[in-house]
Amino acid sequence: MASKFSSKNSQALFFVIALSFVFSSSVADNVSSSNSICDSTPYPSSCISSLPTNYNTTNANVYKVCQFSIRKSMSNARKFKLLIEKYQKPSSALTPGAIRALEDCHLLADLNMDFLTSSLQSVSTKDLSSSRIEEVQTLLSSILTNTQTCLDGLQETASTWSQKNGISTPLANDNKLFSDSLSLFNKGWGHNMNEGTSYPSKKRLSGFKNSQLPSKMSSKDRAVFERIGRKLLQTDDGADEIPISDLVIVNKDGSGNFTTINQALAIAPNNSLASDGYFLVYVVAGVYEEYITIPKNKKYLMMIGDGINQTVITGNHNVVDGWTTFNSPTFAVVGQGFVGVNITFRNTAGGIKHQAVALRNGADQSTFYSCSFEGYQDTLYVHSQRQYYTECDIYGTVDFIFGNAAAVFQNCNIYPRLPLANQFNAITAQGRIDPNQNTGISIQNCNIKAAADLASSDGTTQTYLGRPWKQYSRTIYIQSFMDSLINPAGWREWSGDFALSTLYYAELGNTGPGSVTKERVTWPGFHKISGKEAANFTVSKFLLGDDWLPQTGVPYSGGL
DSSP: OOOSSSOOSGGGSSOOSOOOOOOSHHHHHHGGGSSOGGGGSSOHHHHHHTSOTTOOOTTOOHHHHHHHHHHHHHHHHHHHHHHHHHHTSTTSOOOHHHHHHHHHHHHHHHHHHHHHHHHHHHTTOSOOOHHHHHHHHHHHHHHHHHHHHHHHHHHHHHHHHHHHTTOHHHHHHHHHHHHHHHHHHHHHHGGGOOOOOOOOOOOOOOOOOGGGSOTTOOHHHHHHHHHHHHHHSOOOTTOOOOOEEEEEEEOTTSOSSBSSHHHHHHTSOSSOOGGGOEEEEEEOSEEEEOOEEEOTTOOSEEEEESOTTTEEEEEOOOTTTTOOSTTOOSEEEOSTTOEEESOEEEEOSOGGGOOOOSEEEOOTTEEEESOEEEOSTTOEEEOSSEEEEESOEEEESEEEEEESSEEEEESOEEEEOOOSTTOOEEEEEEOOOSTTOOOEEEEESOEEOOOHHHHTSOSOOOEEEEOOSSTTOEEEEESOEEOTTBOTTOBOOSSTTTTTTTOEEEEESOBSGGGOOTTOOOOTTEEEOOHHHHGGGSHHHHSOGGGTHHHHTOOOOSOO
């Protein structure tokens, strides 16, 4: 995509029809009485094209129409993946930028096939649990995000080529169908969500118990394992045990099992289940100059370092040097259930190189505890799926927490840095492209203070809570401390009046000199919300975190 600090054109391509939320039972219960179910979707003609010829939609069942829509989505996604592979052939005359953009698109198309397959299996029945409903909403939301990311990458590095070869048009058409599928699912199943939510007391990491240690561990590994438990994972009475299946040690001096992190990840089991326990990678203190990707088949990995600024993973890929934003990260994770503890993730490209990601996260039910993310523009890419961050430090300048995941940050320190001349800081750039997506950035009980370089500057740099990267950008600040560096307006427009009436920005119960809302923006999409509204963006409700966070042992608060 074009520099996110400069003007973008891609955000107006999709989803400019404003929709109301569809989670109320009245909409779901009455949909079958409308003239056509497809009339209520964002793109009725696309919806109708997914149905069998001469299919009568007047009294059609929303569940059945959703099944048809997802099946058609799968067919289109498969065709698009084949189209990408066609242009990836060696005979194609491609620029390096186009090659990288196509690599991104192929990876994302492959994920979409998986997500659609899983979704279709679920919609074969009307009766789904609240957790499964949330999971399918997450999958269908992520499909939209993946296709938009592919399009952004093509426009960012290969816009002329992509238009010439007809990549962008089928991608845009596919996203209409994906949007309809999400809308239909929410109408059919969204009203079945369980409204009852518990707000548990704060959970703590559990210590490792001897009974948890794999029998095949050597005595040396067992000793290290116990030391990690005592040093890093402090016990609380009554805390749940953390299931561990195996342990490997990474140490640059050769005293561990491996000298690089990538070597350790190569032997991790494929497609583990949560019940199998975590494959634990302990990374001893040191600076690891590696580019790491944890793919979709490496599930339930736990990576623990020796502490922030002790275990450091670093790189410098960036957009100026020819990488797409999506493939610029030092560390990228897609495998479900990843847990990162006591590690610094760093991109050293600097502000002059524009987009340069330290960590990209597209892993569902992923968790980061006591980690640091360091960069300038686009530091932390919360790309998609459900994510939780606690007691972490995030450093950056332009849009340095960005993406379209459902992401909650608790008890984190957010440090805006000194940007380039004539730049301003925007902490968030949330990328929600469809009003039915269950995505957004929720920042709760965090501290927002200037990093050392910004604090010692001349004070002219303007810092904002966020700006709308995409049409339905959604960001909420709850019970956080905001120092005086925050501009009184709070929020910054992206370009003119783009998204100002369709975004959802909200604040509640924040403190500090930068939290005063008297001079905040007066956009239609900005809200000063109640506690009841804010509760929708807490761990228990927004992430259904009570279902999966206890196994990680990471501390969290379910409610306000």
